Amino acid sequence: FLTPQVTVPDRVDVIFSGGGTAASIIAGSLSAAAPNLKILVLEGGPTTLEKFEHIQPARYFSHLSPYSTTEQFVVSNPSDAVGGRNIVIPVGKCIGGGSSVNFMLYNRASASDYDDWEVEYSNPGWGSKVLIPLLQKAETYEVNTKAATHGTSGPLHVSYGGNGILEIAQQFLDVGPKYEKNRPLAADGNDFTNKSINVFYRMPKWISGQGTRSDAPHHYLYPQQTNKNLVISPGSRVTRVLFDKTLTATGVEFVYDKHVFPDYDPTPKQVTATKLVVLSAGAMGTPQILERSGIGAASILKSVGVKQLVNLPGVGATYKDHVFLVSPYLADPATTTFDPIFRGDPATWTQGLAQWDHNRTGIVASNGVDAAIKMRPTTAELAEIGPEFAARWKSFYANKTDKPVFWISALAGLPADQTGLPATNYMSAGVFLGYPESSGSIHISSATDVYAPPNYNSGFLTAQSDVAALRWGYKKSREILRRMGAFRGALVPAHPQFAVNSAAVLKETAPVPLNAPNIVYSAADDAAIDTYIRSFVGTSWHSFGTAPMKPLAQGGVVDSSLNVYGVKKLKIADVSIGPEIVNANTYSTAIAIASNAFEIIAKELNIKPPRQ
Numbered sequence: 001f002l003t004p005q006v007t008v009p010d011r012v013d014v015i016f017s018g019g020g021t022a023a024s025i026i027a028g029s030l031s032a033a034a035p036n037l038k039i040l041v042l043e044g045g046p047t048t049l050e051k052f053e054h055i056q057p058a059r060y061f062s063h064l065s066p067y068s069t070t071e072q073f074v075v076s077n078p079s080d081a082v083g084g085r086n087i088v089i090p091v092g093k094c095i096g097g098g099s100s101v102n103f104m105l106y107n108r109a110s111a112s113d114y115d116d117w118e119v120e121y122s123n124p125g126w127g128s129k130v131l132i133p134l135l136q137k138a139e140t141y142e143v144n145t146k147a148a149t150h151g152t153s154g155p156l157h158v159s160y161g162g163n164g165i166l167e168i169a170q171q172f173l174d175v176g177p178k179y180e181k182n183r184p185l186a187a188d189g190n191d192f193t194n195k196s197i198n199v200f201y202r203m204p205k206w207i208s209g210q211g212t213r214s215d216a217p218h219h220y221l222y223p224q225q226t227n228k229n230l231v232i233s234p235g236s237r238v239t240r241v242l243f244d245k246t247l248t249a250t251g252v253e254f255v256y257d258k259h260v261f262p263d264y265d266p267t268p269k270q271v272t273a274t275k276l277v278v279l280s281a282g283a284m285g286t287p288q289i290l291e292r293s294g295i296g297a298a299s300i301l302k303s304v305g306v307k308q309l310v311n312l313p314g315v316g317a318t319y320k321d322h323v324f325l326v327s328p329y330l331a332d333p334a335t336t337t338f339d340p341i342f343r344g345d346p347a348t349w350t351q352g353l354a355q356w357d358h359n360r361t362g363i364v365a366s367n368g369v370d371a372a373i374k375m376r377p378t379t380a381e382l383a384e385i386g387p388e389f390a391a392r393w394k395s396f397y398a399n400k401t402d403k404p405v406f407w408i409s410a411l412a413g414l415p416a417d418q419t420g421l422p423a424t425n426y427m428s429a430g431v432f433l434g435y436p437e438s439s440g441s442i443h444i445s446s447a448t449d450v451y452a453p454p455n456y457n458s459g460f461l462t463a464q465s466d467v468a469a470l471r472w473g474y475k476k477s478r479e480i481l482r483r484m485g486a487f488r489g490a491l492v493p494a495h496p497q498f499a500v501n502s503a504a505v506l507k508e509t510a511p512v513p514l515n516a517p518n519i520v521y522s523a524a525d526d527a528a529i530d531t532y533i534r535s536f537v538g539t540s541w542h543s544f545g546t547a548p549m550k551p552l553a554q555g556g557v558v559d560s561s562l563n564v565y566g567v568k569k570l571k572i573a574d575v576s577i578g579p580e581i582v583n584a585n586t587y588s589t590a591i592a593i594a595s596n597a598f599e600i601i602a603k604e605l606n607i608k609p610p611r612q
């Protein structure tokens with residue numbers, strides 16, 4: 001019988017609805033800067049405080065288990081664009097949200113991504129000139145303490161992890177630049193400029209040199225928890241925001257989450273916020289709270305019987321994620337991969353945990369993802385991608401030379417449920433699109449039931465330009481991986497089903513020479529690749545942009561001070577506010593948004609001086 005251990009006060013100054021990445025950073029920073037400010041963090045999931053699953057990096061895969069208590073799985077409606085499948089999106093559901101369960105890949109956006117937010121979407125104060133220094137302030141970049149755009153004294157440590165570089169990644173970094181002659185090896189693939197594009201780079205991680213995860217709560221929120229004015233309430237699911245007659249947010253209603261406290265009283269509780277309500281429930285959660293509160297498109301609210309307070313058609317109307325294709329290959333059985341970790345091999349775990357206990361190094365202090373490239377096509381390669389991508393290239397990429405089309409990584413292992421597969425070594429090419437053109441939506445399906453699955457359309461691959469770009473990415477990754485020393489052939493069922501006599505069938509079970517001819521694909525082969533992409537593509541866990549910061553007339557939900565249009569004292573601070581997706585894994589952008597939100601809120605509440 002589990003009972004909430006935290007007494008939630010009736011009245012505070014500021015309420016955070018959702019206690020994930022952004023909320024941990026903002027609430028922790030506010031509490032540090034203004035200890036007298038009464039802050040309440042209501043998080044639907046459980047606590048993560050000092051739990052090994054949220055500290056030891058290699059445990060990240062455990063959160064994806066179907067029995068996970070720290071992630072929730074949002075299931076899309078089936079779509080022909082993905083072969084009639086339902087796409088399943090895992091999202092963090094615990095204090096720290098995504099930051100406490102993610103894969104810790106350290107990648108940063110391009111400067112033009114944030115400049116587009118500022119200029120194209122009319123958001124002064126959100127360009128790269130503001131956000132890059134905030135990101136520097138948040139991090140300690142142990143990889144190179146003299147790197148220009150990185151930080152040296154922030155709470156979140158970044159390193160290569162404690163396990164060195166795995167051989168498969170090293171081969172990717174060796175072979176890649178030799179095969180891709182105009183794409184050299186570089187020391188930094190994350191300096192925000194076009195110098196980080198079309199270069200192979202060793203991938204840093206959100207892991208400290210002490211072998212621990214750089215999550216948001218252990219580095220911002222929990223250090224403040226001795227302050228009695230900061231109340232962190234896990235297992236507390238916000239149903240809706242409360243408003244007075246002037247449409248000023250006065251507080252929220254919440255229930256104790258039935259998964260965290262299964263036997264506890266399910267009656268909704270209300271809390272008053274005298275200064276501000278902040279929605280930080282993530283790209284999946286925030287639009288649902290807005291709609292249950294009566295803020296959204298008239299037709300959506302009417303369909304579920306919610307009384308509309310404000311007509312905001314932009315709520316939940318745009319959903320983006322970097323569609324991700326993982327193509328597995330067999331790898332040299334003598335090399336070290338992450339497969340035993342993914343399979344839960346007892347001997348590997350016992351040895352790894354002992355080493356971690358001893359000196360915080362070894363496989364448990366890593367995530368197995370050590371090398372990558374962000375690729376932007378040359379003119380000749382654009383011709384290879386073909387006409388389906390031409391309009392998208394012209395309108396979105398052509399004039400912004402720091403924008404890659406996709407990201408490729410050689411993963412030392414197969415990051416998937418390997419039930420039914422031989423317990424051998426694998427390596428995988430992971431390809432995700434930097435800026436998919438396709439877009440989906442997420443809306444509530446019930447006015448009051450917070451557990452009702454949302455009406456979610458992933459939108460994946462609804463634009464053919466995305467399929468064309470991924471097709472090229474698949475071909476590129478295949479050419480590099482088949483030249484790597486560890487290559488032992490394709491895991492055939494998880495690749496396109498080419499005709500038996502096609503030249504595209506990979507017959508080799510050992511690496512081909514560097515100068516081997518490229519595979520030639522027929523129109524039928526391309527069609528087989530497209531079918532494959534539609535049948536296999538999945539999430540990259542980067543849900544984004546469902547309550548965008550744009551002018552109202554463009555479908556915006558918040559203004560550049562993060563205020564929800566049409567109401568007072570209600571802000572949003574999480575990755576739902578991104579007006580366009582950025583080309584990198586999104587933890588970094590969540591940190592940028594949270595850091596800027598903190599500055600904005602601190603200024604409005606007259607908190608001085610803000611955190612240094």
Ligand SMILES: Cc1cc2nc3c(=O)[nH]c(=O)nc-3n(C[C@H](O)[C@H](O)[C@H](O)COP(=O)(O)OP(=O)(O)OC[C@H]3O[C@@H](n4cnc5c(N)ncnc54)[C@H](O)[C@@H]3O)c2cc1C
Nearest residue numbers: 018020021022044097098102103104105238285575585587
């Ligand atoms: C499995 C996975 C792997 C990832 N891997 C990487 C990676 O390697 N590198 C990288 O850069 N990024 C990665 N990401 C993405 C990154 O972690 C997220 O984009 C980022 O953490 C989002 O931050 P946020 O504050 O917007 O939302 P979140 O951190 O998701 O926080 C939202 C919180 O709100 C809570 N919530 C939702 N609804 C309610 C409600 N009604 N009431 C109360 N609480 C609610 C949720 O439980 C959650 O804790 C990954 C994400 C996942 C899920």
